[in-house]
Amino acid sequence: MGWAKKRINPTVANHVNRNFTTDFTKVVIKAVHQLPPPWKPSKKGRKGHDPQTVAVGCVLKVGFNQTYDGIEAQMKDSEIIKQHYAELPGHSVIQRGMKRLSITYIRKVMNRVTRFLRRKKMNIAVDSTGFSTQNSSTWYDIRIERQGKRRDCIKLHISVDIDTGVIQWFTTTPWNHHDSKEFEHLIKHLPDLGNVLGDKAFSSRNNCQLVADKNGTPYLCFRTNARSNAKGKPAWIISFRTRKNDPEAWLAVYHLRSIIESVFSSIKKRWGSFLLSRKRWMQKKELALKVFSYNIKQVLLVQYAKERKVPLWIRIK
Numbered sequence: 001m002g003w004a005k006k007r008i009n010p011t012v013a014n015h016v017n018r019n020f021t022t023d024f025t026k027v028v029i030k031a032v033h034q035l036p037p038p039w040k041p042s043k044k045g046r047k048g049h050d051p052q053t054v055a056v057g058c059v060l061k062v063g064f065n066q067t068y069d070g071i072e073a074q075m076k077d078s079e080i081i082k083q084h085y086a087e088l089p090g091h092s093v094i095q096r097g098m099k100r101l102s103i104t105y106i107r108k109v110m111n112r113v114t115r116f117l118r119r120k121k122m123n124i125a126v127d128s129t130g131f132s133t134q135n136s137s138t139w140y141d142i143r144i145e146r147q148g149k150r151r152d153c154i155k156l157h158i159s160v161d162i163d164t165g166v167i168q169w170f171t172t173t174p175w176n177h178h179d180s181k182e183f184e185h186l187i188k189h190l191p192d193l194g195n196v197l198g199d200k201a202f203s204s205r206n207n208c209q210l211v212a213d214k215n216g217t218p219y220l221c222f223r224t225n226a227r228s229n230a231k232g233k234p235a236w237i238i239s240f241r242t243r244k245n246d247p248e249a250w251l252a253v254y255h256l257r258s259i260i261e262s263v264f265s266s267i268k269k270r271w272g273s274f275l276l277s278r279k280r281w282m283q284k285k286e287l288a289l290k291v292f293s294y295n296i297k298q299v300l301l302v303q304y305a306k307e308r309k310v311p312l313w314i315r316i317k
Helices: 010-018 020-033 051-063 067-076 079-084 091-100 104-119 180-185 206-214 234-245 247-271 281-309
Strands: 006-008 120-139 146-161 167-174 193-198 217-220 313-315
Touching: 006 010, 006 247, 010 020, 010 067, 020 051, 020 281, 051 067, 051 091, 051 104, 051 234, 051 281, 067 180, 079 091, 079 206, 091 281, 120 180, 120 217, 120 247, 120 281, 146 180, 146 247, 146 281, 167 281, 180 193, 180 206, 180 234, 193 206, 193 234, 193 247, 206 217, 217 234, 234 247, 247 281
Parallel strands: 120 193, 193 217
Antiparallel strands: 006 313, 120 146, 146 167
């Protein structure tokens, strides 16, 4: 795929990085309290901690790359947390809260943070990457009469707004799940689209037509054996002929999808490419919180760039 053709303006990035802990905490608290609690406290037994306070602790735990003990200590030392909460949950409460937190709730909180950036005619790039886990698969190969073993991973599929770098939707699947099947989930929750860019893994007649049905233009890279037969999907033959008649112009748009490499790099460098949870359902939850944390940082970058009226991106020479 190559490398990204542009990167975040260092002036913007340096400011956000200096104030990341404070601004991240404020955004999380505000977003969580704009929604109903993630679960209802039990009426039996002694009164538990406020679910919203526990939810804040769960997000901050992943967002700051802390252990449960570490996030408990950081919350107790944070002046911002003290201003909002009189009683703070301990590490064991946050750990139990992480189990009760649902991916649906994480999506809702994330949408609260990013919804002002969602608009019609967004140019979208789609792709996937793997995150390592502690799980492993074992099998016996009859041909070589030997047992094989490999470490499992979870695939993260995302659709990214090219102009802002914000992840608009995401899904998680096992490592052997094909990307093309996730394409519909990545775009169906979005409004009318502009250009939609994807590699050969997403190239199919059905996916091209899904983009056209949302008034978008598909730039899904064709496989070498692709044919122009529409087979009931007119968007396929239109895109195929556009690529054939003017390949340079078509590729110039298509290669804008390199920005998605910057997104994956940012997530893995700051929040890690390894999932610490052991259970698969907890790994998916941990990965969802990584995506949420990335989006909060990206929103902070966009807001600062708009306030100072400086470009968010600069070209890489």
